[in-house]
Amino acid sequence: GLDGQLDREIGTIGKIYREEPEELKDLASHWGITLFRLDDAGGIRQQTEAWEREGLSRGVQPGDSALPLSWTAPSGRRYRVHSVSKSSYRVAAAVEETSLRDTLWTLAVILAMGIPFAAGLAIAGGYFLAGRVLSPIGAMAQKAREITAESLAKRLPVDNARDEFGQLATVFNDTLSRLQDAFERLRRFTADASHELRTP
Missing domain, CATH: 1.10.287 (Helix Hairpins)
Structure with a gap:
């Protein structure tokens, strides 16, 4: 889910910072990680434009958050935000929840409408098939009456x-x-x- 994605992104950011810090600016284009901030002893080392634009720093708890948190940005978008501190740096990353929520809402609407429709279709189909299957009994009963x-x-x-x-x-x-x-x-x-x- 989103929390697993956040953990993977934070791990990737930390690894790149430790091994190839000059590649941090290319995380969005090469890794698709578009919402993160990395601080080290000198302050903000790398911050994506989208992170700054959405004001996601306000959604990060001081210190480490044990679990990712949901936070609504001033733009109205909802994000899952998580931060992890290491000895020499701190990484915070976010993943947008809005699209996931919209997808889940759409799925819920489809299911809410689809299940009764499918049940009605099954009942109508069952009634039709039962009539077709049992019609020979009616014909046999009529002949037997004669x-x-x-x-x-x-x-x-x-x-x-x-x-x-x-x-x-x-x-x-x-x-x-x-x-x-x-x-x-x-x-x-x-x-x-x-x-x-x-x-x-």
Whole structure:
């Protein structure tokens, strides 16, 4: 995050100051470090123009701050400011928080609007898919209502014998076949019994 970036920048500034102090003025162009100030025994050794323009020195605590602090510059921009003192120098650096806050705010708005939209879309899609998936059951129920004792020869349509609805229709049709056979045997028995009773 920003605090890690600050720590890295402060470490880089300190290393360059110790090893190649003349390169401090090139930190912005070579390293992208645009908001810092380095003081040594002689006072301000290096300070970026942006640091001075934003008045970030006022956001630095006297001595070392244990943790980076958030500070609002007179321009209204928010910065994360941190300083570290070493034996012969003190480095203070800052990273702008405003763009991060704006990004987080935009993300929060997108999520606040997107989650209900996605949930509504999922519900509508689920309702539509459930209707499509369950429509064969409605058709099967309608056909089953049409089958009576006089029309046991009718069968439910089997569109796909491999899916669950096809298997259900097949089982139902098999049951109807057995029922039709039982009715036929009962009719024959009744007819035979009636014939036997009429003939002496």
